[in-house]
Amino acid sequence: MEVKKIMVIGAGQMGSGIAQVAAVAGIQVVLNDIKDEFVSRGLGIIEKNLSRDVSKGRIDEVKKDSILKLITPSTSLQDAGDVDLVVEAAIENMEIKGRIFKDLDNICPEHAILATNTSSLPITEIAAVTKRPGKVIGMHFMNPVPVMKLVEIIRGLATNDETYNTVKELSEQMSKVPVEVNDAPGFVSNRVLIPMINEAIYCVYEGIATPEAVDQVMKLGMNHPMGPLALADLIGLDTCLYIMEVLYEGFGDSKYRPCPLLRKYVAAGWYGRKSGRGFYVY
Ligand SMILES: CC(=O)CC(=O)SCCNC(=O)CCNC(=O)[C@H](O)C(C)(C)COP(=O)(O)OP(=O)(O)OC[C@H]1O[C@@H](n2cnc3c(N)ncnc32)[C@H](O)[C@@H]1OP(=O)(O)O
Numbered sequence: 001m002e003v004k005k006i007m008v009i010g011a012g013q014m015g016s017g018i019a020q021v022a023a024v025a026g027i028q029v030v031l032n033d034i035k036d037e038f039v040s041r042g043l044g045i046i047e048k049n050l051s052r053d054v055s056k057g058r059i060d061e062v063k064k065d066s067i068l069k070l071i072t073p074s075t076s077l078q079d080a081g082d083v084d085l086v087v088e089a090a091i092e093n094m095e096i097k098g099r100i101f102k103d104l105d106n107i108c109p110e111h112a113i114l115a116t117n118t119s120s121l122p123i124t125e126i127a128a129v130t131k132r133p134g135k136v137i138g139m140h141f142m143n144p145v146p147v148m149k150l151v152e153i154i155r156g157l158a159t160n161d162e163t164y165n166t167v168k169e170l171s172e173q174m175s176k177v178p179v180e181v182n183d184a185p186g187f188v189s190n191r192v193l194i195p196m197i198n199e200a201i202y203c204v205y206e207g208i209a210t211p212e213a214v215d216q217v218m219k220l221g222m223n224h225p226m227g228p229l230a231l232a233d234l235i236g237l238d239t240c241l242y243i244m245e246v247l248y249e250g251f252g253d254s255k256y257r258p259c260p261l262l263r264k265y266v267a268a269g270w271y272g273r274k275s276g277r278g279f280y281v282y
């Protein structure tokens with residue numbers, strides 16, 4: 001199926017990045033969030049990224065404007081009435097995602113694919129709230145979206161081949177490399193990554209090393225582009241905690257227990273870069 005128009009739900013760091021790469025690929029995008037100010041903030045991030053591309057000579061002002069013109073702001077899910085595909089990138093919360101998918105199922109045209117950028121939640125469970133589970137799929141971009149090549153594609157139990165092939169082709173059109181994995185808590189990316197980050201937080205919690213020292217060890221010793229605590233601040237400590245909770249509950253294994261220091265920071269509103277403070281101050 002050819003995808004000409006999509007809706008991206010959630011204009012946060014992931015949603016704005018997804019909207020950007022879709023518009024760069026020539027796709028019409030409706031960027032939706034619950035408040036105008038969040039949509040404006042997302043559009044501001046896209047504008048800034050495209051301006052950097054102009055200053056680096058990758059695109060000119062005319063191209064930048066034509067990309068921006070492809071993105072329409074929205075605060076109503078009703079605007080999904082004529083889209084071919086939705087990528088949901090609202091917060092990592094099953095109740096909220098369930099509500100959004102139920103509404104979308106009633107609003108979107110019959111042929112539309114409902115994709116979620118969830119980091120860890122079961123695709124099969126999200127699909128089950130709709131009457132079109134064959135057309136529900138995980139389309140998991142990595143942060144920062146304009147830079148990272150991977151899209152992890154996750155089939156739910158009922159996802160059909162046409163849906164999978166459309167999302168695979170769409171990812172390639174967005175200049176990404178799709179990798180297919182099965183539906184299990186955290187998929188592959190976050191089953192491997194987030195426990196490593198959680199373990200790095202335990203190193204700070206237990207007084208083994210400072211955040212700076214932990215990050216230096218992983219950067220200089222393992223050639224990671226950024227240390228696990230700087231990366232946690234980039235992802236968002238709230239999102240890291242949601243993902244650890246999904247792993248802990250999903251597998252019922254104590255090895256996935258979230259570090260108490262992670263819980264404390266989230267309770268304090270220290271979410272990382274997006275709130276101005278996490279393991280580091282921004
Ligand atoms: C939680 C989940 O569900 C899944 C996830 O996403 S987990 C997170 C996965 N992401 C990672 O692991 C990121 C690890 N970090 C990195 O790869 C790198 O540190 C980084 C790409 C973020 C920054 O790279 P860097 O070399 O340290 O910094 P910098 O030189 O500033 O940036 C490199 C390029 O990326 C671009 N860039 C950096 N951040 C960007 C952003 N937020 N948006 C757009 N472009 C960005 C820069 O403009 C620069 O581009 P050019 O070289 O073409 O000019």
Ligand SMILES: NC(=O)C1=CN([C@@H]2O[C@H](COP(=O)(O)OP(=O)(O)OC[C@H]3O[C@@H](n4cnc5c(N)ncnc54)[C@H](OP(=O)(O)O)[C@@H]3O)[C@@H](O)[C@H]2O)C=CC1
Pocket residue numbers: 009010011012013014015032033034038088089090091092093096100117118119120140141142143234235236239274
């Ligand atoms: N951060 C990361 O590195 C990655 C995150 N993800 C996943 O992407 C999703 C979004 O994460 P991220 O962009 O980091 O989060 P952000 O907190 O940056 O953005 C989430 C956005 O969704 C909005 N939102 C909340 N509820 C609704 C709703 N009911 N309808 C529409 N929008 C809503 C939020 O508004 P408000 O500000 O009011 O809450 C916010 O603007 C999550 O599922 C996350 O797990 C996937 C890959 C990587």
